[in-house]
Amino acid sequence: MVAAGVIDSDRMRHTHGPADEVFTLASITKPLVAYAVLVAIEEGSLSLNTPAMPDALAGVTVHHLLAHAGGVGPDQPQLVAAPGTRRIYSNAGFEILGDLLTAATGFSVADYLHEAVAAPLGMATTELRGSPAFAAVSTVNDLLLFTGELLDPTLITPATLAAATTPQFAELDGVLPGYGRQQPNPWGLGFEIRGNKAPHWTAPSNHPTTFGHFGRAGTMLWVDPVASMAAVALTNRDFGPWASAAWPPFSEALLTAI
Numbered sequence: 130m131v132a133a134g135v136i137d138s139d140r141m142r143h144t145h146g147p148a149d150e151v152f153t154l155a156s157i158t159k160p161l162v163a164y165a166v167l168v169a170i171e172e173g174s175l176s177l178n179t180p181a182m183p184d185a186l187a188g189v190t191v192h193h194l195l196a197h198a199g200g201v202g203p204d205q206p207q208l209v210a211a212p213g214t215r216r217i218y219s220n221a222g223f224e225i226l227g228d229l230l231t232a233a234t235g236f237s238v239a240d241y242l243h244e245a246v247a248a249p250l251g252m253a254t255t256e257l258r259g260s261p262a263f264a265a266v267s268t269v270n271d272l273l274l275f276t277g278e279l280l281d282p283t284l285i286t287p288a289t290l291a292a293a294t295t296p297q298f299a300e301l302d303g304v305l306p307g308y309g310r311q312q313p314n315p316w317g318l319g320f321e322i323r324g325n326k327a328p329h330w331t332a333p334s335n336h337p338t339t340f341g342h343f344g345r346a347g348t349m350l351w352v353d354p355v356a357s358m359a360a361v362a363l364t365n366r367d368f369g370p371w372a373s374a375a376w377p378p379f380s381e382a383l384l385t386a387i
Contacts, residue, residue, distance in 0.1 A: 131362065131366075132144070132150055132268070134272070135361075135383050136358060137358055138357040138358055140277070144269055149269075154265045155346035155348055156262065156263050156343065157272075157348050158262060158264060159223055159261075160320050161242060161246060161255070161257075162242060162257070164245075164293075164319065165238070167319075168245040169234055174234050175230065175233045177192035178191070178192065181225050186208060191226065191229060194225060194229075197217060198215075198301055199213075199222050200212045200217060201225065203219055203220060205221055216303025216314040217303060218305070223261050224262055227261035242257050242261075243256070245284070251274055252272075253271070255272075267363075269363055273361060276350060276361060279359065292318065294322065294352075295317055295322075296313075296316065296317065297316060299313060307343075314326070321341060321342055321343075322340045323335055323336070323337050323339040330349060332378070332379075332380035332381035335351065335356075339352065339353040339354070340352055343376075346365070346367065347368050348363045349376055350362075351380065356384055360383055
């Protein structure tokens with residue numbers, strides 16, 4: 130099963146397939162949770178300089194965790210590199226981030242995501258059902274509401290969004306899962322940034338400032354601020370060579386047609 134949607138440069142929404150079908154998002158969960166963290170930062174509950182816990186993660190901050198720059202291992206909450214020296218894509222880092230959000234706000238990550246992001250945007254079917262790294266569910270229609278927010282922010286300031294979608298620790302190299310080592314491997318605050326990565330899951334004509342995320346569940350979301358467009362595709366087929374082959378021409382066709 131597949132459903133897809135796009136917001137064109139006139140802010141019109143177009144969908145194909147069951148746009149209200151609930152799909153597992155996998156790692157598209159991360160930009161949703163990151164956005165909740167950005168709201169908490171603007172509210173003053175957290176800051177980019179808030180330190181991670183426990184002491185074994187000394188030197189790691191919210192800033193590092195959002196940008197996958199903390200040196201935290203992929204799936205274990207322990208340091209495998211000094212903070213700020215490598216881009217290590219880390220589910221464990223986002224789970225640490227979730228613990229920090231809960232400690233700072235008194236809300237579970239699921240509740241804070243709902244109150245701070247999903248409910249204000251009208252994302253009625255979006256829900257976190259476990260790990261803040263990969264356990265959200267949503268629909269194409271809901272994610273189009275989210276990408277609309279990423280094109281014209283209302284929950285955070287434009288300056289905060291600009292920082293979140295600008296490379297952080299920009300010089301860092303690292304492995305982009307499924308696509309190999311990238312030199313550099315730019316990442317914002319919860320959002321992967323296209324830059325000049327090759328190979329990549331977006332289209333060759335997506336601008337280097339394009340940002341978004343894809344997930345192991347065969348899901349992807351991007352926002353191209355230069356084209357002033359956004360796209361979402363959700364499937365129930367695990368990421369694999371089919372996605373690497375299908376997503377770039379799909380995105381190219383959207384950019385050309387709309």
